[in-house]
Amino acid sequence: MVKYTVIRATATTIFGLVIGILLGLAYQLMPLFVTNNQYISPLSQFQTSEYQVIGFLPYWLVDSATTDYSPYLTTLAYFGVTVGSDGKIVKMNNEREANLGWHLLATGKLDGLLSKAKAKGETLSLVAFNGVNDSIGELINDPVVHARNLLDEVVPVMKQYGFKDLNLDIESTTEASQEARLHFTQFVAEVKRGLDAQKAGTLTIDVSPIVLVKNYLIDVKAIAPYVDTVVFMTYDYHYQGSYVTGPVAPLGGGGTISEFDTIQAIHEAETILPIEKIVMGIPLYGYEWETIGNTARSAVIPGTGIVATNKRVEELLKTCTTCSVRQEPEAKERYLIYEDEDTGSYHQIFYPEKEGLEAKVSFASHEHLSGVALWALGYEGHDILKPIQTYRK
Template structure:
């Protein structure tokens, strides 16, 4: 019953957004788990009001699509990014004859005008460092002290050269880890944070998935949240191209029914560990498209048919497709689009966020007094999905 009321009030907040409503939700709907330790700082900071950050990620493969002036929406621009090698240094070559694309794009000067533009708009710049291979990450944390030093030594000159004021650490390990491995990652993150601070870089954001918060994955959320300045919850890819059934990408609600997990659950668990202003909620600007033999939502997927569907592609399909069925999922706060391929006889199902998704999630972030939201990624968006952000951040 409480969850139904919470949902209704978050949707209502999109239209009324009064202080009394937000205060009621902030103070009343605070779930308590007696088996979970709530940090002192989380309690002390419960009722503080903070400037809300809006982080826009700019991946190297979208720089030719992300041509809009995003300064009216974002407070921070994060370049994605550079890739870690096994010893903590920056990977510059993928083979002896080929530059690593994130490194090449940065060093080629293609982004210089972009960075200069946003600096003039008083938008902070950050750099994202990525590692996504389980094997590489396992090697990386074998010597956490030395490899964190290697990383800092390689990065600091780059941060200074391009005017990046912060670092985003995106280590995506995709299975559960031993206690020893978790401890080594914490030691690695500690070394990175201390090394950055010694060199005058005072902002470290660490990215986590929703599953990292509730499972024994590599990142020990409680320990890492005490190291990082921000914890960014990547609240998307709850369904992904390899999913067995179609479904929402970043459902706000619906854990156990429309998805194994949801955004509300991830945030609720995170709030038991860390202060609200430390949490950044990641929002997808894209969806996924699958082929199925049936037209019902959450139908079994034909293997190997899942692909990313940008907001722009979805918008084009809606504008050109007369036989499409477009519906909204009130639990997920996402939409889905189903249409038939007459040539193959199969159906295409696209689940995607839209303007209402952004409105619902920014209202949710306000109610929970989160530190801000992050957008993955600039260049994927449709023409309206960013509109609610104009009223979100306290400038």
């Protein structure tokens, strides 16, 4: 009887401990809640690895990117080298003109910058870009051979300069045939095989969210086994050539004020890819348009769209006494409007700033994505990157 009592007491104690643990977990797993427009998830305390923060540095902004990015970035992605239609690196644009992205790298003008980044613990990524539809078509006509051509040239460059990741940025802007999509997947698979065989590094690919809803060249589901990271370029929902003004990188509002938004894109991506492969792109720029009307979604005067960097907007707001700053709450994006005294028309600028970026990284954290990517270093003003420090902790 005593033995039975002891066993029963022990079992009761163990049962109580198990219930306590389960209740504790249930508390931690309560639905997310929102405070001050921030997406908060109790699961964030279980994050065991550091989020990726990729900063893209285009060759034309090397002299402008003077910030010490080490508190913000895990990866510095140099943009980069151009991939030709045969898969080889384009070193000369023509007989007299060197390709500047290649030239800066090959002549050692980036050595100091790359060395400093490595010394501060940043991983180096080399972006290989092609954005010409006809050239891309030729590139994938013979996918395996052209992938090997790329590997033959890019792997020695990666090893020479210390790049540990190859970022494929192949931006086709039209819908593609099933054959073309298959050929591109074969190209990616061969690049990945070669990188692994030569122990050259990881493979990242950049895609527009449009590939999630239309049959563009990149079949995300098909390439998923061959890539380590997919950067979704969740911006340019409104762009330089848009007919009406609107948010450039709307966080929300899809289906109401916009056709599509960042949250919808990421949620769609999560049905295809594991979250540890998903990186959400965030722009450090917006666009300025000239319009007749002084409200959002006003018609744009053709040919007036220009890039408006966060840095430029910060400077403008210091002196613009007639600027009216407004907010699209669903998009989490600000815009300003001012009248052109010379023409009587209006200028509208939709632009990123610190609070908008904070909402985006909070969403990325809530979704437990692999990380975020910033386009582009050199566009930032004095405080927009501050939320990134909190995000990394």
